[in-house]
Amino acid sequence: MSADLSPPVPRRSDHSPWNYLLLIPVVLPLLTFLYNSATPRLFGIPFFYWFQMLLAPIAVLASVSTFYLARRGTRRPGSAGREG
Amino acid sequence: MHVTELVITVILFALVTGVGFWAARWRRPPHLHSLDEWSLAGRTFGPWIGWFMLGGDLYTAYTFVAVPALLYGTGALGFYAIPYTAIEYPLVFLILIRLWSVCRTHGYVTPADYVRGRFGSPTLALAIALTGVVATMPYIALNLIGIQATLQVIGLNGHWPLIAAFIVLAAFTYRSGLRAPALIAFVKDVLVYLMIIVAIAYIPAHVGGWGHIFTVFNAHFTSVKPHTGLLLTSSNQAQYATLAFGSAAAIFLYPHAVTGVLSTRSRDVVKRSIAWLPVYSIVLGLIALLGAVALAAGIKPLASGGTANTNTIIPGLFESVFPHWFAGIAFATIIIGALVPSAVMSIAAANLFTRNIYKEYLRPHASDREQAEVSKVTSLVVKAGAVLFILGLQPQFSINLQLIGGVIILQTLPAVFVGLYTRWPHRAGLLAGWAAGLATGVAMLYVTGNPAAKQAHWGGSAFALSHLGFHTAVSMYTGFIAVVVNLLVTAIVTVAAKALRVPDGVDETAAADYYTDEADLPTQETEVIAA
Numbered sequence: 001m002s003a004d005l006s007p008p009v010p011r012r013s014d015h016s017p018w019n020y021l022l023l024i025p026v027v028l029p030l031l032t033f034l035y036n037s038a039t040p041r042l043f044g045i046p047f048f049y050w051f052q053m054l055l056a057p058i059a060v061l062a063s064v065s066t067f068y069l070a071r072r073g074t075r076r077p078g079s080a081g082r083e084g
Numbered sequence: 085m086h087v088t089e090l091v092i093t094v095i096l097f098a099l100v101t102g103v104g105f106w107a108a109r110w111r112r113p114p115h116l117h118s119l120d121e122w123s124l125a126g127r128t129f130g131p132w133i134g135w136f137m138l139g140g141d142l143y144t145a146y147t148f149v150a151v152p153a154l155l156y157g158t159g160a161l162g163f164y165a166i167p168y169t170a171i172e173y174p175l176v177f178l179i180l181i182r183l184w185s186v187c188r189t190h191g192y193v194t195p196a197d198y199v200r201g202r203f204g205s206p207t208l209a210l211a212i213a214l215t216g217v218v219a220t221m222p223y224i225a226l227n228l229i230g231i232q233a234t235l236q237v238i239g240l241n242g243h244w245p246l247i248a249a250f251i252v253l254a255a256f257t258y259r260s261g262l263r264a265p266a267l268i269a270f271v272k273d274v275l276v277y278l279m280i281i282v283a284i285a286y287i288p289a290h291v292g293g294w295g296h297i298f299t300v301f302n303a304h305f306t307s308v309k310p311h312t313g314l315l316l317t318s319s320n321q322a323q324y325a326t327l328a329f330g331s332a333a334a335i336f337l338y339p340h341a342v343t344g345v346l347s348t349r350s351r352d353v354v355k356r357s358i359a360w361l362p363v364y365s366i367v368l369g370l371i372a373l374l375g376a377v378a379l380a381a382g383i384k385p386l387a388s389g390g391t392a393n394t395n396t397i398i399p400g401l402f403e404s405v406f407p408h409w410f411a412g413i414a415f416a417t418i419i420i421g422a423l424v425p426s427a428v429m430s431i432a433a434a435n436l437f438t439r440n441i442y443k444e445y446l447r448p449h450a451s452d453r454e455q456a457e458v459s460k461v462t463s464l465v466v467k468a469g470a471v472l473f474i475l476g477l478q479p480q481f482s483i484n485l486q487l488i489g490g491v492i493i494l495q496t497l498p499a500v501f502v503g504l505y506t507r508w509p510h511r512a513g514l515l516a517g518w519a520a521g522l523a524t525g526v527a528m529l530y531v532t533g534n535p536a537a538k539q540a541h542w543g544g545s546a547f548a549l550s551h552l553g554f555h556t557a558v559s560m561y562t563g564f565i566a567v568v569v570n571l572l573v574t575a576i577v578t579v580a581a582k583a584l585r586v587p588d589g590v591d592e593t594a595a596a597d598y599y600t601d602e603a604d605l606p607t608q609e610t611e612v613i614a615a
Contacts, residue, residue, distance in 0.1 A: 044295030
C-alpha cells in the first residue's frame with residue numbers, strides 16, 4: 001500500500017457523511033412493530049427470530065462500510081497499511 | 085458422574101492454564117511492572133488480537149448459558165440480547181475512538197481516570213470508580229454461576245472444583261495480567277465457534293426440525309405463560325426496545341470493556357475490532373435459539389438449593405444429545421468462556437481501586453511499579469470476593485445484583501460518554517445526576533416484583549409505568565428511565581451551578597487530545613521488542 005504524502009490536515013475531525021450508515025443498525029432493532037410477526041417463516045423459524053438474527057450481519061456491513069468509506073481520503077501518513 | 089466429560093474438561097482446562105502462564109512471555113515486554121504493561125498489555129494489540137480479546141471479554145460464559153435460558157423461560161422477551169448486541173457496536177463506534185485517544189494522550193487507565201481529568205473532580209471520579217466496582221463484582225460472580233451450572237451437569241456438586249478453577253485463574257492473571265485472557269481468548273473462541281457450528285448443524289434435526297421446535301415452543305407458552313410467548317405483546321414492546329437500547333449503551337461503560345478497548349494500538353484498531361465484533365452476535369443468535377431447542381427436546385432444569393436452575397438447560401441439552409467426548413468439549417468451552425471475562429473484569433476492578441482510591445487518596449506519589457503491585461494483589465481480592473459471593477449467598481442474590489449492576493453502570497453515561505463530546509456539564513451537575521439516577525434506578529428495581537418467582541422485590545428490570553399513575557400495562561427498562569432522570573438532573577443542576585457561579589473543575593484535556601492517534605505518539609520501546 002503506498003503512503004499518502006499529502007500534508008496532515010490541521011484541524012482533525014471524525015465527521016463523515018458515511019457515519020450516518022451507523023444509524024441503520026441502531027434504529028432498525030428498536031422498531032419492534034416491523035418484525036413482531038410469526039410469518040413469513042424461514043426453514044420453519046418464525047419471522048421475529050430470523051429477522052433479528054439478520055440484524056448482526058447488517059451491523060457488520062454498516063460499520064465495516066463506514067470504516068472503509070470514511071477512511072478514503074482522510075488517511076494520514078504513518079497510519080497507512082499497518083497490519084497485525 | 086460423567087467420567088469422559090470430566091476428563092476432557094480437565095485436559096482442556098490444563099491446556100488453557102498453560103497458555104495463561106506462558107502469556108507472560110507473549111509479545112515479550114521489557115517488564116510487567118506498570119499498569120500499562122500488566123493491565124493493558126502495553127497498549128499494543130492489533131486488530132486481530134483486539135477483536136478476539138474484546139469478543140472473549142464481552143461474550144461471557146454467563147451469556148452462553150443465560151441467553152438461551154432466558155428464551156426457554158420467558159419466550160420472545162428473552163430474545164432481547166440479539167437486538168442489544170446488534171446495536172451496541174455501531175452505537176459506540178465513534179464514541180470509543182475519542183475515549184481511546186484521550187486516554188492514550190494522558191495515560192488514563194480507567195474510565196474514572198478520564199472523568200477526573202476532564203471534570204477536575206476526584207469525588208466524581210470516585211463515584212464513577214465505585215459504580216464500576218459494584219457493577220463488576222456480581223458480573224464475575226455470574227460467570228461462576230455459568231461454571232457451576234456446567235459442573236452440576238457433569239456431576240460435581242461440591243464447591244471445591246469451583247474454588248480450584250478460580251485459584252488457577254487468579255494465579256495466571258496475577259502473573260501475566262491482560263496477556264493471559266487475551267491469549268486464552270483465541271482458544272476460547274475457536275472452541276465456541278466449533279461448538280456452535282456442530283450444535284446448530286446437529287441438534288435441531290435431531291429434535292425434529294425448526295418447524296416442530298417452534299410449534300412446541302408456541303404451545304408451551306400458550307398453555308403455561310399466556311402473558312409471554314412466541315411474539316411480543318402490546319405491553320412489552322417498549323420494554324423490549326428500551327432494554328435492548330439501554331443494555332447496548334451500558335456495555336462499554338463497564339470497566340472491563342474499557343480495559344479491552346484501551347489495550348489496542350491505534351484508532352484504526354479500535355474501529356476495525358468494533359466493526360467486526362457483531363460477528364459474535366450472529367453466533368449468539370444461534371446460541372439463543374438453542375433455548376427453544378431445549379424446550380422442544382424436553383430438557384428440564386436441574387434443581388440446586390431447592391430451586392430449578394434454568395441455567396443448566398444448555399449443558400443439559402448437550403449432555404442429552406451429544407456423544408460424551410463432544411459434550412466434554414462443550415462443557416470445557418463454557419468453563420473457559422468464563423475465565424476470560426473473569427480475568428479482565430478482576431483486572432479492571434483492581435485498576436479502579438488502585439488508580440481512583442489508592443493513588444488518589446492513600447498514596448498520591450505511588451510509583452508505576454507500586455501501582456502495578458497493588459493492582460495485582462487487588463485482582464486476587466476481587467476474585468476471592470466473587471467466590472465468596474457464590475458460596476455465601478443464594479445465586480438469586482447475584483442475579484439480582486447483576487440486574488442492579490446494569491442499571492447503575494448506565495448512570496456513568498453522562499460523565500463518561502457525554503463528557504467526550506461536551507464540557508458543558510458542571511461537576512456538581514454530574515454528581516447530582518449520578519446520585520439521582522442511582523436512587524431512582526434502585527428504587528424502581530425494588531418496587532418491581534416477580535409473581536412467577538414469588539419475589540416481591542428485585543423481580544426484574546421491567547418497570548411498569550402504572551407505578552407512576554399511568555393507566556397502562558406498558559413497561560420500560562428501568563435503566564433507561566433512570567438515565568433519563570440522570571440527564572435531566574445533570575442539566576438542571578449544571579444550569580443552577582453556573583448561575584450561582586459555583587467553582588467548576590479544571591479540564592486538563594484539550595480538543596486535539598480526542599483525535600490523538602498512533603502516529604502522534606513517541607515510538608514505544610515495547611513495540612520494538614515485540615517485533
